[in-house]
Amino acid sequence: MSFEFLGPELLTDLVVDLRLTARKEADPLKGHSPMYEYGITLHGSKARIGGINLRVGTDPSFLTSGHIGYGIDEPYRGHHYASRACLLIGNVALLHGLTPLFITCAPENIASRRTCERIGGKLLGTYDVPVDHEMYRRGRRRVCRYEWRPGSPPRLGR
Ligand SMILES: CC(C)(COP(=O)(O)OP(=O)(O)OC[C@H]1O[C@@H](n2cnc3c(N)ncnc32)[C@H](O)[C@@H]1OP(=O)(O)O)[C@@H](O)C(=O)NCCC(=O)NCCS
Numbered sequence: 001m002s003f004e005f006l007g008p009e010l011l012t013d014l015v016v017d018l019r020l021t022a023r024k025e026a027d028p029l030k031g032h033s034p035m036y037e038y039g040i041t042l043h044g045s046k047a048r049i050g051g052i053n054l055r056v057g058t059d060p061s062f063l064t065s066g067h068i069g070y071g072i073d074e075p076y077r078g079h080h081y082a083s084r085a086c087l088l089i090g091n092v093a094l095l096h097g098l099t100p101l102f103i104t105c106a107p108e109n110i111a112s113r114r115t116c117e118r119i120g121g122k123l124l125g126t127y128d129v130p131v132d133h134e135m136y137r138r139g140r141r142r143v144c145r146y147e148w149r150p151g152s153p154p155r156l157g158r
Pocket of ligand 1: 071081111
């Protein structure tokens with residue numbers, strides 16, 4: 001059965017907008033799950049300030065790669081926009097019944113770790129990257145793994 005993409009073209013919290021830029025079908029030969037890619041803009045603007053993607057799948061490789069990847073362009077960092085983008089894209093995950101999600105990052109990536117913590121992610125631990133994982137081939141040896149249930153109260157006050 002083919003995968004049905006359910007995520008909307010536009011998500012907003014009135015501070016940032018997520019605009020759908022790609023919906024990628026699964027590629028079983030490469031072990032790739034269906035993926036959404038959204039560009040992040042400031043609300044009402046068309047100028048991209050970053051991007052976020054969501055991979056919809058449940059196989060064990062997500063324990064290492066995580067379901068969500070994000071980046072904010074340097075000039076726009078420092079406003080917790082990545083946390084906002086995660087909270088928005090979490091709604092897409094929920095449309096697919098995908099919860100909990102895993103988000104992983106390099107242990108030394110404090111900004112990403114804080115992002116996970118702010119949205120209410122729970123640190124499960126720091127783990128070795130399996131030698132047969134594509135992230136190992138790209139040089140990553142350890143990842144912090146956060147478990148996140150979209151819709152759970154974020155810790156935005158901290
Ligand atoms: C991770 C990233 C998306 C966060 O961008 P952002 O939303 O602008 O995040 P902010 O700069 O607002 O920082 C979030 C938190 O991290 C803290 N932080 C940021 N840089 C930091 C640093 N170098 N050292 C310590 N803390 C830092 C901020 O103080 C803030 O903390 P707070 O929640 O206590 O206020 C951005 O840094 C980035 O694009 N990095 C490169 C790509 C990347 O690493 N993506 C994640 C892959 S898993």
